[in-house]
Amino acid sequence: MKExxxxxxxxxxxxARPAGLLVKQAAAFKSKVTISGNGKSxxxxxxxxxxxxGIRKGMEVICxxxxxxxxxxxxxxxxxxxxxx
Amino acid sequence: xxxYIGKSVVKGIAVGRIYWYKKQNYEAVKTEVLDTxxxxxxxxxxxxxxxxxLTVLYEDALDRLGEEHAMIFEIHKMMLEDEDYLDAVKNVIxxxxxxxxxxxxxxxQFAEMFASMDDEYMKARAADIRDISKRxxxxxxxxxxxxxxxxxxxxxxxxxxxxSETVKMDKEKILAFVTVKGSSNSHTAILARSMNLPxxxxxxxxxxxxxxxxxxxxxxxxxxxxxxxxxxxxxEMISRKNQWIADxxxxxxxxxxxxxTSDGRKINLYANIGSVNDVDAALEAxxxxxxxxxxxxxxLGRNDYPSEEEQFESYKTVLEKMNGKKVIIRTLDIGADKKxxxxxxxxxxxxAMGYRAIRICLDRPEIFITQLRAIYRASAYGTAAIxxxxxxxxxxxxxxxxxxxxxxxxxxxxxFRMGEVELGIMVETPAAAVISDELAKEVxxxxxxxxxxxxxxxxxxxxxxxxxxxxxxHHPAVLRLIEMTVANGHKEGIWVGICGELAxxxxxxxxxxxxxxxxxxxxxxxxxxxxxxxxxx
Numbered sequence: 001m002k003e004x005x006x007x008x009x010x011x012x013x014x015x016a017r018p019a020g021l022l023v024k025q026a027a028a029f030k031s032k033v034t035i036s037g038n039g040k041s042x043x044x045x046x047x048x049x050x051x052x053x054g055i056r057k058g059m060e061v062i063c064x065x066x067x068x069x070x071x072x073x074x075x076x077x078x079x080x081x082x083x084x085x
Numbered sequence: 086x087x088x089y090i091g092k093s094v095v096k097g098i099a100v101g102r103i104y105w106y107k108k109q110n111y112e113a114v115k116t117e118v119l120d121t122x123x124x125x126x127x128x129x130x131x132x133x134x135x136x137x138x139l140t141v142l143y144e145d146a147l148d149r150l151g152e153e154h155a156m157i158f159e160i161h162k163m164m165l166e167d168e169d170y171l172d173a174v175k176n177v178i179x180x181x182x183x184x185x186x187x188x189x190x191x192x193x194q195f196a197e198m199f200a201s202m203d204d205e206y207m208k209a210r211a212a213d214i215r216d217i218s219k220r221x222x223x224x225x226x227x228x229x230x231x232x233x234x235x236x237x238x239x240x241x242x243x244x245x246x247x248x249s250e251t252v253k254m255d256k257e258k259i260l261a262f263v264t265v266k267g268s269s270n271s272h273t274a275i276l277a278r279s280m281n282l283p284x285x286x287x288x289x290x291x292x293x294x295x296x297x298x299x300x301x302x303x304x305x306x307x308x309x310x311x312x313x314x315x316x317x318x319x320x321e322m323i324s325r326k327n328q329w330i331a332d333x334x335x336x337x338x339x340x341x342x343x344x345x346t347s348d349g350r351k352i353n354l355y356a357n358i359g360s361v362n363d364v365d366a367a368l369e370a371x372x373x374x375x376x377x378x379x380x381x382x383x384x385l386g387r388n389d390y391p392s393e394e395e396q397f398e399s400y401k402t403v404l405e406k407m408n409g410k411k412v413i414i415r416t417l418d419i420g421a422d423k424k425x426x427x428x429x430x431x432x433x434x435x436x437a438m439g440y441r442a443i444r445i446c447l448d449r450p451e452i453f454i455t456q457l458r459a460i461y462r463a464s465a466y467g468t469a470a471i472x473x474x475x476x477x478x479x480x481x482x483x484x485x486x487x488x489x490x491x492x493x494x495x496x497x498x499x500x501f502r503m504g505e506v507e508l509g510i511m512v513e514t515p516a517a518a519v520i521s522d523e524l525a526k527e528v529x530x531x532x533x534x535x536x537x538x539x540x541x542x543x544x545x546x547x548x549x550x551x552x553x554x555x556x557x558x559h560h561p562a563v564l565r566l567i568e569m570t571v572a573n574g575h576k577e578g579i580w581v582g583i584c585g586e587l588a589x590x591x592x593x594x595x596x597x598x599x600x601x602x603x604x605x606x607x608x609x610x611x612x613x614x615x616x617x618x619x620x621x622x
Contacts, residue, residue, distance in 0.1 A: 007392070007394055007395065009394075009395065009398035009399075009402075011360070011361045011362060011399075011402075012206055013204070013206070015206060016156075016157070016160045016210065016213070017156050017160070020156070020159060020160045020163050023163060024163075045168075046167055046168055046169050047160070047163050047164055047166075047167050048164055048167045048169055048170055048195055048214075049167075049169055051199075051207065051210060052198050052199065052202075052207075054202045054203075054204050054207050056204060057395070058387070058391065058392070058395050
């Protein structure tokens with residue numbers, strides 16, 4: 001399993017646009033992607049629940065990736081978080 | 086005549102007839118189905134149709150409004166691909182119930198989830214769930230898409246508008262939007278802003294059939310919706326509207342122009358901002374820089390101190406967006422009057438003259454150092470300047486400079502890149518103005534905060550409405566202190582700006598230029614107005 005953390009710096013938090021892009025990125029991999037933050041967890045491939053986490057600016061999220069292509073997925077997603085959130 | 090109050094999301098004035106945009110309120114009726122397999126397929130095919138409609142909407146919005154506004158339809162499409170949502174619908178169908186009803190159950194469940202969140206942005210997402218659900222239900226029930234059908238441009242009045250309804254409306258046919266529900270964060274508000282149509286949301290009124298076709302006025306400056314205005318009011322609003330449009334056209338032409346008087350005197354014209362979100366408006370208004378970046382937003386509305394990293398990201402974003410233009414960040418200006426519980430400030434009799442701003446920072450240097458570190462780290466990404474509020478003595482500046490020196494030294498040792506950062510002070514106490522000759526020797530610039538300077542000089546509490554007539558912002562005592570501060574600054578070769586409300590007072594623009602003020606910083610909405618005043622001199 002791979003894991004990384006990121007403090008959200010986007011002023012609106014994990015809002016619709018980046019959440020949508022994140023789901024697209026996560027869906028490209030076979031690994032299970034779990035996003036945790038704000039005391040809850042959600043499947044990184046499911047948009048509505050992901051938005052439902054209510055992740056705001058300044059909160060720390062933990063991204064866990066588990067599966068056969070976790071190495072590659074972790075690299076892509078980590079880059080995505082750094083650049084977009 | 087009837088007047089209703091709403092929350093203005095787009096300024097401007099519109100006069101025209103009301104068009105009540107009534108939704109074809111199809112109530113999904115619960116019926117039983119025998120063949121659940123066939124019902125599931127019917128639902129799946131409706132979802133496919135909905136996704137096709139959304140692709141068309143996306144492309145249409147992309148052409149007309151750009152990627153940023155079109156994105157919402159892409160999101161809607163993804164919501165319709167969300168397994169949790171689809172499963173919620175299918176579960177109800179599997180119980181032997183019809184698709185329309187099943188969608189409405191899922192709609193309630195997910196809309197409720199967003200509506201109960203304690204975040205305004207996320208609350209507004211309930212509207213997205215309702216929008217996609219309504220789309221699928223209408224397809225299932227064979228109801229066509231709504232639109233507005235009118236020959237003349239109208240004021241669109243509705244209970245609420247979904248993003249797809251807003252985007253589908255022909256902009257040429259709309260003068261303004263007035264909705265009973267909605268928030269300033271809703272996509273409708275965002276779209277209305279991008280179309281630049283005067284708009285009110287959260288308007289307290291009951292929609293009635295007889296409103297349809299009546300003449301009305303939308304006043305986006307005062308948040309008023311006036312139905313059947315009396316003749317004199319109507320005429321007044323029409324002339325205000327014409328004036329607004331003429332001013333707008335005149336001011337637009339000043340974008341890209343210099344802030345120069347007819348006799349060739351130039352002045353810098355910057356914008357005041359209160360958060361990262363305000364930068365776009367400042368750029369749009371063609372401000373030459375940020376003359377006052379209030380850093381309080383980082384501290385308000387939360388339960389703990391903002392981290393260095395978080396502050397760094399905010400400053401960096403603003404500096405990068407301003408692309409090399411100067412950004413003057415004012416350090417923490419908080420006192421007992423602001424609700425920041427985690428600061429644990431004792432209640433005070435007189436917070437305006439109490440434990441606040443630089444006094445807190447020098448007393449609790451750990452808060453100050455975190456902010457300074459964040460600013461200096463961000464300074465590598467643009468042209469940053471720092472100013473310190475509520476200064477009354479030279480000694481304070483000497484102590485600030487000691488702390489700044491230590492912060493810079495430590496950052497350097499840690500290997501951080503930093504830019505050149507000008508250090509200035511707010512001149513907002515009479516004390517600072519009176520000893521400005523001495524203070525000028527210690528700093529790179531002065532920024533005069535006229536709001537506090539007026540209040541302290543005249544001993545008038547700005548919040549006390551009874552004292553409004555006593556609070557003469559053009560009082561000669563205030564103007565003399567400003568003049569003195571500018572002259573003392575120039576004697577030491579430093580520049581002097583004004584960042585209080587007075588900077589936008591065009592009756593004084595000429596006076597300030599004559600005093601030799603080097604910079605005026607005003608709200609984004611006033612930049613072009615002040616530029617006009619300068620160019621008219």
